[in-house]
Amino acid sequence: MATVLLVEDDLTLSKMYRDQLEHDGFEVITAPDGQEGLTKAISQKPSLVLLDIAMPKMDGMTMLTELRKDAWGQQVPVIILTIMDPNEKMLQQVMALKPAYYLFKANSTPQDVSDKIKEILASSPSKPVS
Amino acid sequence: MPALSPRVRSFVGVAILVAFYFFAGKAGLTLASVNPSATIFWPPTGIAIGCLLLLGIRLWPAVFLGAFLVNITTAGSIFTTLGIATGNTLEAVIAVTLINRYANGRNTLETPGNLFRFFILAGVVSTAVSAFIGVSSLSLIGFAKWSDFQEVFLTWWLGDMGGALLVAPLIISWFNRPRFNFHLRHISEIAVVFFLLLLTTFVIFGGFLPLSVSNYSVDFLAVPFFLWIAFRFNQREVATALFLFAEIAVWGTLQGFGPFAKGASVGDSLLLLQAYLNVRAATMLMLSSVVIMHRNTEELARKSEEQYKTLVEMSPDAIVVMDLQTNITMLNKQAVSLVGFENAEEVLGKTAFSFIAPEDHQRTRENLAKLATVRRLTGIEYTIVRKDGTRFIASTSASVLVDQRGNPQGIIVVVRDVTHEKELDRMKDEFISVASHELRTPMAAIKGYLSMILSGRYGQISGDLQKPLVTVALSTDRLIQLVNDILSISRIETKRLKLTLTLFPLASVVDDIGSNLVPILRGKHLGFHNGVEKNVRVQADPQKVGQILTNLVGNALKFTDTGGISIASTEENERIVVLITDTGVGISKENQEKLFRKFQQVSSQQAGRPAGTGLGLYISRELAKAMGGDVWLVSSEVGKGSTFAVSLPKEGTTLAASVRQILTSQIHTATFLETQHPS
Numbered sequence: 001m002a003t004v005l006l007v008e009d010d011l012t013l014s015k016m017y018r019d020q021l022e023h024d025g026f027e028v029i030t031a032p033d034g035q036e037g038l039t040k041a042i043s044q045k046p047s048l049v050l051l052d053i054a055m056p057k058m059d060g061m062t063m064l065t066e067l068r069k070d071a072w073g074q075q076v077p078v079i080i081l082t083i084m085d086p087n088e089k090m091l092q093q094v095m096a097l098k099p100a101y102y103l104f105k106a107n108s109t110p111q112d113v114s115d116k117i118k119e120i121l122a123s124s125p126s127k128p129v130s
Numbered sequence: 131m132p133a134l135s136p137r138v139r140s141f142v143g144v145a146i147l148v149a150f151y152f153f154a155g156k157a158g159l160t161l162a163s164v165n166p167s168a169t170i171f172w173p174p175t176g177i178a179i180g181c182l183l184l185l186g187i188r189l190w191p192a193v194f195l196g197a198f199l200v201n202i203t204t205a206g207s208i209f210t211t212l213g214i215a216t217g218n219t220l221e222a223v224i225a226v227t228l229i230n231r232y233a234n235g236r237n238t239l240e241t242p243g244n245l246f247r248f249f250i251l252a253g254v255v256s257t258a259v260s261a262f263i264g265v266s267s268l269s270l271i272g273f274a275k276w277s278d279f280q281e282v283f284l285t286w287w288l289g290d291m292g293g294a295l296l297v298a299p300l301i302i303s304w305f306n307r308p309r310f311n312f313h314l315r316h317i318s319e320i321a322v323v324f325f326l327l328l329l330t331t332f333v334i335f336g337g338f339l340p341l342s343v344s345n346y347s348v349d350f351l352a353v354p355f356f357l358w359i360a361f362r363f364n365q366r367e368v369a370t371a372l373f374l375f376a377e378i379a380v381w382g383t384l385q386g387f388g389p390f391a392k393g394a395s396v397g398d399s400l401l402l403l404q405a406y407l408n409v410r411a412a413t414m415l416m417l418s419s420v421v422i423m424h425r426n427t428e429e430l431a432r433k434s435e436e437q438y439k440t441l442v443e444m445s446p447d448a449i450v451v452m453d454l455q456t457n458i459t460m461l462n463k464q465a466v467s468l469v470g471f472e473n474a475e476e477v478l479g480k481t482a483f484s485f486i487a488p489e490d491h492q493r494t495r496e497n498l499a500k501l502a503t504v505r506r507l508t509g510i511e512y513t514i515v516r517k518d519g520t521r522f523i524a525s526t527s528a529s530v531l532v533d534q535r536g537n538p539q540g541i542i543v544v545v546r547d548v549t550h551e552k553e554l555d556r557m558k559d560e561f562i563s564v565a566s567h568e569l570r571t572p573m574a575a576i577k578g579y580l581s582m583i584l585s586g587r588y589g590q591i592s593g594d595l596q597k598p599l600v601t602v603a604l605s606t607d608r609l610i611q612l613v614n615d616i617l618s619i620s621r622i623e624t625k626r627l628k629l630t631l632t633l634f635p636l637a638s639v640v641d642d643i644g645s646n647l648v649p650i651l652r653g654k655h656l657g658f659h660n661g662v663e664k665n666v667r668v669q670a671d672p673q674k675v676g677q678i679l680t681n682l683v684g685n686a687l688k689f690t691d692t693g694g695i696s697i698a699s700t701e702e703n704e705r706i707v708v709l710i711t712d713t714g715v716g717i718s719k720e721n722q723e724k725l726f727r728k729f730q731q732v733s734s735q736q737a738g739r740p741a742g743t744g745l746g747l748y749i750s751r752e753l754a755k756a757m758g759g760d761v762w763l764v765s766s767e768v769g770k771g772s773t774f775a776v777s778l779p780k781e782g783t784t785l786a787a788s789v790r791q792i793l794t795s796q797i798h799t800a801t802f803l804e805t806q807h808p809s
Contacts, residue, residue, distance in 0.1 A: 106613075
């Protein structure tokens with residue numbers, strides 16, 4: 001079964017997405033910030049990374065930038081899961097790092113997130129979709 | 131005289147005028163030489179003109195009565211007396227009517243132009259009427275020979291003219307400006323100059339010295355004193371001096387003294403003298419009015435300058451005046467301290483460029499060039515460098531100063547430090563941004579868990595629980611939308627909207643929206659038709675256009691129960707217009723007016739429908755406007771449905787180009803992607 005790395009600082013949200021994903025049969029690894037997320041990503045090489053942007057210690061954008069420097073990290077599909085407004089500058093900068101997709105937490109249900117992960121993993125099991 | 135009724139006052143006025151007129155007439159007639167009724171100096175003309183001008187033409191019967199009494203007790207018959215009195219009355223009435231109409235009425239002496247008209251209308255025209263009627267009356271009855279008509283007419287005319295030019299100004303100037311300056315210096319100077327003038331007049335006309343006895347032409351000796359009076363005082367003093375001078379001159383000439391007592395007869399001498407006095411009166415009064423006008427202009431200019439100086443110093447904003455080379459020529463205290471200096475002298479003469487940050491120099495030069503044609507530029511921001519090198523952002527308004535011919539002479543700039551305002555704006559934006567993040571996170575959790583509960587993820591939901599849970603879910607969506615909307619409005623209103631202008635086909639955005647709405651459309655059994663032309667492309671931010679169309683189509687869905695929604699496009703004035711038509715409940719006329727206001731919802735139609743935030747249409751319209759388009763209601767009928775329209779600049783039009791230029795340079799932060807939108 002596919003492994004998803006969920007990098008999310010809000011514990012309630014983290015538990016919520018984990019519940020949904022585990023229910024849908026994914027193995028879920030969680031990380032509360034970008035630093036731990038980056039370490040876990042490189043050491044455990046999940047099938048997909050679900051990444052928040054605004055986080056303590058290391059934010060999602062920095063983590064993604066670092067991740068893309070890694071040979072394996074260049075390939076892994078990343079879904080940005082954010083609370084930000086599409087108007088925000090930072091989000092536009094993140095888009096330049098070619099995530100597979102982005103979802104707004106406030107507009108998507110955990111089911112939507114899970115469906116999107118399945119869709120992306122099905123269409124390109126090893127390469128990021130842009 | 132507050133105790134007297136207007137009628138009594140008029141009667142007293144008339145009686146005084148009649149008496150005054152009568153005695154002045156009698157005095158004047160003592161100078162009659164060519165005919166007992168025709169005198170070389172007729173003060174009553176001036177009394178009549180002066181009094182009727184100040185008190186009103188309705189007092190003319192007093193003039194008539196006075197003239198009648200003077201003449202009936204002098205010579206001639208009832209007929210000639212009536213004729214002469216009529217002529218004298220007409221003279222005053224004509225003079226006053228014309229002065230009121232063409233020479234500024236009782237203020238006729240105050241400007242050279244009006245004074246000139248006074249000379250012509252009162253001095254020349256009206257007096258000729260009186261002389262003509264008077265002499266004709268005498269000649270008709272035989273009191274004067276027709277062969278003497280010309281001589282008697284001339285005497286009469288000049289005599290009346292003397293009254294009009296020497297006596298009327300005296301009355302008008304004293305009664306029109308009755309306040310007198312009682313300062314010792316003023317009175318002393320008047321006393322001195324009048325003493326010297328009178329002394330000189332006696333030297334010329336008095337017969338004390340050989341000069342006047344030998345009839346030397348030394349009348350010019352009085353000129354310096356007239357000039358003195360004209361330059362230092364007002365017309366009241368000039369008119370008084372002229373009157374006194376004239377009285378002494380007439381008296382002296384009658385005694386055979388002075389430059390004019392050389393004529394073949396006393397009549398000839400007086401005629402010459404009168405001509406001289408009339409010209410002297412006209413020139414001196416004219417000079418006086420020019421001096422007064424100049425004095426008033428100076429006073430006005432001084433006052434105006436004083437006002438502006440005070441305004442400039444009192445202004446909370448910095449004000450800087452510079453020449454066309456941007457060298458600072460004047461600045462207020464606020465401007466001096468704004469750039470960190472102590473004294474204006476340290477800043478004067480420096481160029482404005484020495485205070486503008488180097489990176490803004492090029493833009494400053496461009497704006498200066500622009501200013502030359504538009505003459506005024508407001509709200510331009512520059513980074514200003516203080517004396518100590520620290521910087522701040524200033525908002526400036528510049529205006530070109532021009533001379534009378536419209537040639538630019540300098541530039542006046544109002545400068546305001548907006549650092550604080552900018553900081554407040556930034557803090558407000560940051561607060562709203564942080565607050566919305568903080569609000570959204572728990573809302574996302576509520577929404578997420580609710581959806582999982584509703585999907586049965588945590589066990590079967592009883593029928594009783596299903597309905598309230600759905601309501602909670604809908605309210606959560608509404609709350610999320612509200613936070614999003616407030617953030618949008620904050621961005622729009624602080625002009626911090628970020629637009630990414632792209633050229634893209636509208637039909638694809640409409641298709642996306644349609645496919646997102648499929649579940650709802652199916653649930654309500656509604657039709658959806660996308661009739662937008664496939665090849666039509668607009669210049670806009672696709673994400674914002676999606677937001678606008680989602681809002682409009684969402685509204686249509688919310689208020690439509692049968693039929694469906696169709697979307698079409700047309701072209702109009704370089705814009706593509708998208709029409710969203712529904713077969714819903716429609717909007718009443720009164721609600722149509724409120725549609726685009728903030729927090730307005732069509733209340734009567736809310737029952738049983740999902741509630742909105744009341745911000746959607748307002749935001750949609752503002753977003754469309756920010757991109758050079760608009761949103762409006764085309765038509766709506768209760769029970770039949772509504773049609774809303776969105777317009778956006780069409781690709782490749784002049785409008786699109788200018789919107790792009792404005793957006794990328796000024797209002798919102800906008801970027802333009804030349805590449806095609808991937809949709």
